[in-house]
Amino acid sequence: MAVERQVNHLQQGVDHVPHLLFGEDVELAGLERRIFIRERNEILHNALQKLKEHQRLIIYLKVWQGLTHEEIDICLGKAEREGQYSKKVFSRALAKLKIIICSYFEEYH
Secondary structure: OHHHHHHHHHHHHOOOOOHHHHOOOOOOOHHHHHHHHHHHHHHHHHHHHOOOHHHHHHHHHHHHOOOOHHHHHHHOOOHHHOOHHHHHHHHHHHHHHHHHHHHHHHHHO
């Protein structure tokens, strides 16, 4: 549930999506830019919802909070893993997000 609140907060307040998921930011102006950002945020939000909660949490902590994998493992009570747990989950979650997002574009565009 905490992850859901964080994702909702991000959807409302983020002016761009990190390049990890969508490549370089596109330069757009005015209304076109706002529509583009809203659509990207909606796609990201929907894709994140298809991940498991622990995957969403690790993505949030790494991408938006800027924590290292070692710090994330400590937060998750896996300090003995020295960053390897969150690194593995993060990598798999990003791969899954890429598949989800690409399938969206193949289906709707």
